[in-house]
Amino acid sequence: MALDDTLSNCLPDDLPEDLLPAFSRHEPFALLLSDLQAKGWSIQDDFFSAAFTDKLMAEVQAIQSENMLQAGVGRKQSHQLDLSARRDYIKWIDPINDTCKTFLDEMEALRIVLNRQLFLGLFDFEAHFARYEDGAFYEKHLDAFKGQSNRILSTVLYLNDDWRETDGGELIIYDEYDEEVELGRFLPKKGRLAVFLSECFPHEVNVAKRTRHSIAGWFRVNNTTAKELDPGQ
Ligand SMILES: O=C(O)CCC(=O)C(=O)O
């Protein structure tokens, strides 16, 4: 089946035109696939429509910081605060309104297409909004420990208007075999999507010099033999 047919078969058919995800267009999605195959990570701009990215930004901006969790190391109940490692606030995304539901539906469509094209066996997707206030960062880490986690593919969608070099807050991705070697640094610009293999690529968030909003997410396998809880949240 041609790639475009596969894509259109996987998309919900009741999405208004301006909410169509960018991966319904051939180019960013095809580049994402070929990058993942060739190097295990990819950065794509304008992955979702600007109108939809704006809705997600309005959603996260409306959340009061008191209603977010100070992100720790360890997951949910086993959550332990380690403020030397990271300083962001998070809120897990549930389908509580149209915007959150559409985001989760579209990532679900992406999950199905990734499985068909790359045979990744991805089982589900979890994601949270993240807020880095002025001065916040996340030091170099892996999102999953080899063989001990369900997380396969990490995604980060950036929501910030007019982000400049001087605002800091870059995502830095390091080499899978030598974590001193930088592969690239990327500003958290509105509409940019970063995707990378969770077990392979150390990465960090440089100190942000203004409030920085994003959605971090993970496609996971259903691996009941994982011995340890996923790190990172
Ligand atoms: O926001 C980013 O650029 C990366 C966030 C991250 O690494 C994480 O939440 O695990």
Ligand SMILES: [Fe+2]
């Ligand atoms: Fe991470």
